[in-house]
Amino acid sequence: MKQPYELTIKEAIDLMNDGKLTSYDLVKSCLDRIEGMEPTINAFTYISKEKALQQASQIDERRSKGEPLGRLAGIPYSLKDVYNTYEEPTTAGSKMLDGYISPYNATVYEKLTQEDAILIGKTNCDPFGFGSSTENSAYGITRNPVNTEHVPGGSSGGSGAAVAYGGGLFSIGEDTGGSIRCPAAFCGIYGLKPTYGRVSRYGAIAYASSYDTVGPMTKDVYDNALVMEVISGIDEKDATTSPSDIPQYTEEMMTTIKGKKVGYVKEFMGEGVDKDVKEALEKALEKYKALGCEIVEVSLPSTEYAIAAYYVIGISEASSNLARMDGMRFGVEDSASNWKEKIINARGKGFGAEEKRRIMVGTYALSAGYADKYYHKAQAVRGLLKQEILKAFEKVDILVTPTMPVTAPKIGENTDDPLKMWLMDAFTVTINPVGVPAMSIPCGTDSQGLPIGMQLIGKHFDESTIFAFANAFDSSKE
Amino acid sequence: MDSNYELIIGLEVHVQSKTKSKMFCSCDANYFNAAPNSHVCPVCFGLPGALPVPNKRAIELCIKTALALNCKINQNTKFDRKNYFYPDLPKGFQISQYDQPIGYEGYIDIETKEGKKRIGITRIHQEEDTGKSIHSNGETLLDYNKSGVPLIEIVSEPDFRTKEEVTAYCKRLRQIVRYLSVSTADMEKGEMRFELNMSLRKRGESTLPKYKVEVKNIASISVLEKVIDYEFKRQSEILDNGELPQQETRGLVDMSGQTVSQRTKENEADYRYFPEPDIPLIEISQDMIEQIRAEMVELPQAKKDRYVKEYNIDADTAEAIITDSATYVTFENMIAGLSPNYIVEIAKWYTGDYFSLVNNKERHSGFLDSMLVDIVKMVVDKKITRANAKEVLEISYTQGSKPEEVVEQKGFEIVSDTGAIAEIVEKVIANNPKAVEDAQKNPNAAMFLVGQAMRELKGQADAQTVKDMVLEKISK
Numbered sequence: 001m002k003q004p005y006e007l008t009i010k011e012a013i014d015l016m017n018d019g020k021l022t023s024y025d026l027v028k029s030c031l032d033r034i035e036g037m038e039p040t041i042n043a044f045t046y047i048s049k050e051k052a053l054q055q056a057s058q059i060d061e062r063r064s065k066g067e068p069l070g071r072l073a074g075i076p077y078s079l080k081d082v083y084n085t086y087e088e089p090t091t092a093g094s095k096m097l098d099g100y101i102s103p104y105n106a107t108v109y110e111k112l113t114q115e116d117a118i119l120i121g122k123t124n125c126d127p128f129g130f131g132s133s134t135e136n137s138a139y140g141i142t143r144n145p146v147n148t149e150h151v152p153g154g155s156s157g158g159s160g161a162a163v164a165y166g167g168g169l170f171s172i173g174e175d176t177g178g179s180i181r182c183p184a185a186f187c188g189i190y191g192l193k194p195t196y197g198r199v200s201r202y203g204a205i206a207y208a209s210s211y212d213t214v215g216p217m218t219k220d221v222y223d224n225a226l227v228m229e230v231i232s233g234i235d236e237k238d239a240t241t242s243p244s245d246i247p248q249y250t251e252e253m254m255t256t257i258k259g260k261k262v263g264y265v266k267e268f269m270g271e272g273v274d275k276d277v278k279e280a281l282e283k284a285l286e287k288y289k290a291l292g293c294e295i296v297e298v299s300l301p302s303t304e305y306a307i308a309a310y311y312v313i314g315i316s317e318a319s320s321n322l323a324r325m326d327g328m329r330f331g332v333e334d335s336a337s338n339w340k341e342k343i344i345n346a347r348g349k350g351f352g353a354e355e356k357r358r359i360m361v362g363t364y365a366l367s368a369g370y371a372d373k374y375y376h377k378a379q380a381v382r383g384l385l386k387q388e389i390l391k392a393f394e395k396v397d398i399l400v401t402p403t404m405p406v407t408a409p410k411i412g413e414n415t416d417d418p419l420k421m422w423l424m425d426a427f428t429v430t431i432n433p434v435g436v437p438a439m440s441i442p443c444g445t446d447s448q449g450l451p452i453g454m455q456l457i458g459k460h461f462d463e464s465t466i467f468a469f470a471n472a473f474d475s476s477k478e
Numbered sequence: 479m480d481s482n483y484e485l486i487i488g489l490e491v492h493v494q495s496k497t498k499s500k501m502f503c504s505c506d507a508n509y510f511n512a513a514p515n516s517h518v519c520p521v522c523f524g525l526p527g528a529l530p531v532p533n534k535r536a537i538e539l540c541i542k543t544a545l546a547l548n549c550k551i552n553q554n555t556k557f558d559r560k561n562y563f564y565p566d567l568p569k570g571f572q573i574s575q576y577d578q579p580i581g582y583e584g585y586i587d588i589e590t591k592e593g594k595k596r597i598g599i600t601r602i603h604q605e606e607d608t609g610k611s612i613h614s615n616g617e618t619l620l621d622y623n624k625s626g627v628p629l630i631e632i633v634s635e636p637d638f639r640t641k642e643e644v645t646a647y648c649k650r651l652r653q654i655v656r657y658l659s660v661s662t663a664d665m666e667k668g669e670m671r672f673e674l675n676m677s678l679r680k681r682g683e684s685t686l687p688k689y690k691v692e693v694k695n696i697a698s699i700s701v702l703e704k705v706i707d708y709e710f711k712r713q714s715e716i717l718d719n720g721e722l723p724q725q726e727t728r729g730l731v732d733m734s735g736q737t738v739s740q741r742t743k744e745n746e747a748d749y750r751y752f753p754e755p756d757i758p759l760i761e762i763s764q765d766m767i768e769q770i771r772a773e774m775v776e777l778p779q780a781k782k783d784r785y786v787k788e789y790n791i792d793a794d795t796a797e798a799i800i801t802d803s804a805t806y807v808t809f810e811n812m813i814a815g816l817s818p819n820y821i822v823e824i825a826k827w828y829t830g831d832y833f834s835l836v837n838n839k840e841r842h843s844g845f846l847d848s849m850l851v852d853i854v855k856m857v858v859d860k861k862i863t864r865a866n867a868k869e870v871l872e873i874s875y876t877q878g879s880k881p882e883e884v885v886e887q888k889g890f891e892i893v894s895d896t897g898a899i900a901e902i903v904e905k906v907i908a909n910n911p912k913a914v915e916d917a918q919k920n921p922n923a924a925m926f927l928v929g930q931a932m933r934e935l936k937g938q939a940d941a942q943t944v945k946d947m948v949l950e951k952i953s954k
Contacts, residue, residue: 084520084527092526104520106527205526210755239531239757317755320561323570324524328620339565339618366561366750375752 004029005166009075009223012169016063016074023056023063023074023118026169030076030120034167040148043161045081045139046088047121052076055118070115071230077112078168080156081122082129082205085109088119092205093155094127095138096331096350106203107235108172108214115230120168123158127355128322129176129207131155132425134183135415136354143411146188146451150408153186155179159217160187170218170227176207177310178403178428180215181440185403185453188442190224190470191217193428195461196435197242199228200235206321208314211432221441221470225249228463244461253467258292260465263396267303268427273405276446281402284443284454284473288400291472298392298399302384303430309381310429312365312374319362325350382433389434393459398469401427403440403453427455437463441470483678483714486687487644487706488600488636490673491651492629493661494607495539501606501628502530502573509623510667522626524568529756532557536628537580539660540604541762542770543630544581546654546777547599552578553762557604557754562747566609566620574631576751579603580762586634586654587779588646589797597647598635605629624668630660636675636686641706648672648699653778657803665698672696674705677723678713689725693737696730704735712737781806789818791825798829812851824854831868835875844878852881860940866890893939896947899931903947906930917952924948 004012004026015021031049038044059074079085082092084102091097109119126136134142134157144152145165152161156173160183163171173180175193184191192215199214206212216227232246264285269278289295327333327346334345351359365374392399404424414421431438436457443454454473458466500507503521520528544551558576581602588595607629609622632651638644652670655661663670673694677687691709696702709728716723727746728737741747776784778800785796799809809828813821832850835841850871857867862885870884885891893899906927907914917924928945935944 082527084525090526097526100526102520102525102527104525104528202529203527206756208755237531238529240529316752320559320571320750320752323561323563324526324568326563326565326570328565329523329568330525340563343563343565363750366752368748368750371750371752 003033003166005033007169008219009072009169009226010220012075013073023059024053026074027052027056027076027118027120030166030168033165034121034162037145037165037167041143041145041161041165042140043123043142043152043158043165043167044078044121045091045093045124045137045158048088048119051087052118052120059116059118070117071226072112072115072117074116074118075170076118076120076168078121078123078159078162078171079106079109079119080125080159080171080173082125082174083109083122083172084203084205085119088122090122090205091139092128093125093134093137093139094350094355095352096127096325096347096355098138098332100330102203104203107200107237108231109203111231111233112172117230121162123156123162123171125158125174125179126155127352128205128318129155129174129179129212130318130354130358132178132182132421133409133411133414134158135411136352138352141411144186144408146186147408147449149410150450151186151411151413153183153404153408155183156191156217157183160184160189160191163187163189163217163219170216170223172227172231173215173217174204174207175213175215175432176211177314177432178425180213180217181403181428181438181453181455182425184217184440185442185455186408186451188445188451188453189217189219190221190439190441191215192224192228192439192463192466193431193437194228194232194463195242195437196432197240198437198461198463199231200233200238200241202235202237206317208317208432209321210317211310211314213432221253221467221474222250224439224470225253225467242461247464249464249467252464253471255464255468257288257468257472260293260398260469261296261396262288262293262469263296263298263392263399265303265399265401266297266299267301268401272426273402274407274446276444277402277405277407277452280444280446280452281400281454285400287473287476288469291476296396298396300385300388300392300430302381302388303426305381306385306430306433307423307426309378309385310433311361312378313382313433314429315358315362316365316375316378317362319359319366322351322355322359385430386434389436389457397459398465399457400469401455401457403428403455407446407448407450407452431457436460437466439463439466439470441473443473481710481714482681483710483717484681484683485639485641485706485710486636486677486679487638488675489634489638489644489647490675491632491634491648492671492673493543493632493651493655493663494669495536495628495630496659496661497533497536497539497628499533500626501533501536501604502626505626507627509627512623514619514621515623517623518625522568523622524570524625530573530754532757532760533628537604537760537762538766538770539628539658540580540602540630541767542658542774543632543655543660544584544602545767545771545774546658547581547584547586547602547632549581549584549599549602551581551762551767553764553767554578554759555580555762556759557757558751559754561750564608565618566611566622566625568609568622568625572606572608573754573757574605575603586647586650588643588650589779589793590640590642590646592640592642595637595643597637597643600633600635602630602632605631630655641703644706645699645703648702650778653800653802657775657777668697672699672702674702674709676706676709676713678710678717689723691723691725692727694727694729694740701730701733701735704733705730705737706735708735708737775803785825789813789821789825791822795825795829798833799825808847812847816851820851820855820858823858824851827854827857827871831871832875835872839872839876842876842878845875849874849881856881856885861885861892862890863892863937863940866937889936890938893935896943899935899939899944899947902934903927903931903944903951906934907948907951914952917948921949924952927952
């Protein structure tokens with residue numbers, strides 16, 4: 001029999017409903033697992049042991065009394081350390097916010113708490129989401145539990161690793177250019193970047209406001225759909241959230257995909273894609289064909305410029321978003337009496353190399369005389385990219401690509417070459433400027449046994465089709 | 479300012495909108511006298527993860543102001559970030575509007591002694607205020623209560639040529655935003671602030687000067703006037719020496735109007751404006767514009783022009799009535815349904831004797847505005863004399879007594895029986911043969927006889943009637 005920490009959300013809920021498992025034992029199992037794994041993996045920046053166990057006991061008690069419980073009652077989960085909660089520290093993986101306790105809760109946390117989910121800790125990440133390997137965190141690197149010589153991906157690497165090893169049944173990641181999908185791919189789990197505006201960003205420490213999305217990282221498709229039903233929806237505190245209805249994802253994921261059109265993106269299957277990754281993708285496309293889908297080749301010629309455009313806009317916004325980290329009201333402080341020095345010193349001490357790099361380049365891209373050449377040009381490319389993807393969706397129901405062109409690199413392999421690291425994100429960063437939803441699901445392993453992720457890209461607010469394709473793929477495995 | 483130089487001035491005016499909550503969060507916007515940092519939340523305190531949500535009411539007030547200033551409306555508008563570091567700017571950027579302001583290309587008509595003039599409005603946009611730095615004892619304290627309070631910025635064309643025009647514009651603008659209930663524009667509370675853009679050119683030249691001096695953070699119209707005087711002197715001295723004043727931003731030393739250089743063109747701030755990604759584009763529908771237009775009250779200049787044209791009220795009196803909403807509303811209530819001959823007279827009494835009572839005497843709670851109307855009617859209808867009417871007004875105002883009762887008590891009712899008047903006039907003529915003789919040579923001398931007759935009548939007769947009668951009788 002599986003250990004409780006190995007269960008999916010659905011399995012755990014069923015067992016708890018049948019009286020075969022208590023939330024306390026489930027939480028305890030996860031905490032023990034964390035205790036055992038953390039010395040090697042370092043997925044967590046904060047572990048909420050007492051509070052989590054106390055909450056679990058309360059849920060068990062309420063359950064025994066027959067009181068109504070939330071949809072995720074007693075399920076332990078983690079939050080990427082960019083979500084503000086007022087009883088735990090929030091660091092964003094940066095020294096800048098070391099020890100920072102927020103006076104308010106992020107909306108996603110409020111929604112999960114409403115459904116009686118139990119926060120067991122906050123997970124490590126590249127500072128402010130700046131990275132694809134979780135090697136930039138001020139709180140140490142996180143290792144990939146599949147193979148500890150390798151990175152877990154990033155920036156939500158702690159979340160990917162935690163879900164993969166059983167440190168909580170799911171995690172909430174944050175995806176600006178692949179930060180949910182990349183670690184999902186590298187750790188062999190399910191990670192959804194929802195449509196921009198589907199899930200409230202209120203309380204999520206911003207990287208690039210027009211790209212940032214909040215999404216679930218889970219052990220299977222159903223869990224992902226279930227968590228999405230809980231965290232989606234309009235929020236009066238986030239003006240960019242959509243008022244559109246929240247679909248019953250857990251039902252709609254059962255819809256047949258027979259007769260649907262699958263687009264594969266020519267540009268994402270070429271040079272630079274590992275042989276194993278390519279083969280896994282080709283097999284997946286064969287499978288969809290066998291399931292009654294029509295496979296259509298799609299071309300997105302502007303993707304050549306997508307990485308450049310993505311980074312220019314992303315770090316421009318980041319340079320502005322991080323301006324509030326000025327050491328005046330919170331975070332790292334400096335004792336200089338002159339305000340300019342005080343701010344400069346605080347930022348100098350608090351930010352790491354990757355933060356400084358992105359702030360400087362972003363500031364440059366927005367500067368007078370350069371904004372037209374960089375920021376505005378990048379926005380033009382973004383417009384083009386959006387048009388191309390929307391046009392592709394006139395022909396197909398879903399786009400299928402590798403999530404990453406490679407499997408998890410070794411720790412330290414790319415740290416001296418930030419450009420190579422940035423280029424690795426080509427297939428994920430293309431999506432955020434457009435705002436459509438995309439999910440990474442496992443689709444095999446490479447010759448070393450490292451997981452390969454397949455990216456399913458859907459139309460705006462059509463997470464249901466993504467879930468249906470993910471579910472169909474998994475169902476045909478058994 | 480008699481000088482070889484002509485002023486070229488453009489103004490940026492900030493007006494704090496009267497909204498319940500702040501521009502991008504639900505904090506109470508009324509922070510005046512509140513304990514420091516008691517009106518803050520994660521949004522206006524700039525905490526990580528907080529997001530701005532625009533205040534719809536504030537945007538409506540901005541549109542209303544734009545319409546009142548005859549602006550075109552950008553139906554597709556957006557917010558932008560203006561990036562700079564300062565301790566009282568919590569987010570490291572101010573949310574403002576850059577290239578798609580809510581209103582643009584409008585104007586305000588102003589009046590000075592030189593006559594009417596149209597001042598162009600370049601743009602009107604919505605933004606948020608910063609916090610406040612309080613410097614004391616070598617320390618700087620920060621209060622973020624003001625952070626995020628809605629501000630409307632109104633930018634004029636460089637159309638001002640005299641200080642009087644600037645003053646007239648500022649007063650008219652303040653009046654307009656108060657009429658519209660957009661702002662209380664109380665300068666003591668910092669609800670209306672000014673930025674001056676000023677340069678000089680030789681009289682007769684028609685091109686704009688090659689430099690511009692900007693003076694920021696001017697808190698009142700009177701200081702603004704002093705700054706203009708100071709800068710006029712400073713800049714003309716430089717020009718007199720054959721030099722060109724530096725293009726720069728200057729700040730105030732104190733309330734005297736003296737300015738000092740703060741920033742020259744070389745180290746001008748680069749605000750790195752870009753669209754605020756946390757706020758979606760805003761569409762202002764035609765319906766919304768029409769709805770706001772329908773709520774609009776008659777504006778000061780239009781009201782003044784109408785008073786002059788419809789009621790024959792003189793311009794100065796009309797200006798005094800349109801000062802503020804309370805003043806014109808009282809007036810318009812008083813004149814409702816009255817014929818024009820009464821209205822002109824009411825306007826004069828209202829702005830003259832009545833205003834002076836308001837300023838100098840305590841109003842009795844029993845006094846009603848309609849009593850002023852009753853008194854003026856009696857004057858126009860020649861039931862009491864002007865001089866007695868003043869007394870009646872003062873008694874009514876300070877004691878709350880009904881005018882008719884005062885008139886009766888005091889016996890102020892004019893003798894309108896011409897037979898009785900004629901009798902007295904004849905008696906006076908008979909008793910003053912010398913004066914009659916003088917008056918027959920010189921009609922001005924008849925005033926003595928009129929005076930005598932008025933005395934006999936105890937003042938209770940219309941002086942004109944008496945005069946006419948005296949002249950008639952002596953001419954026979």
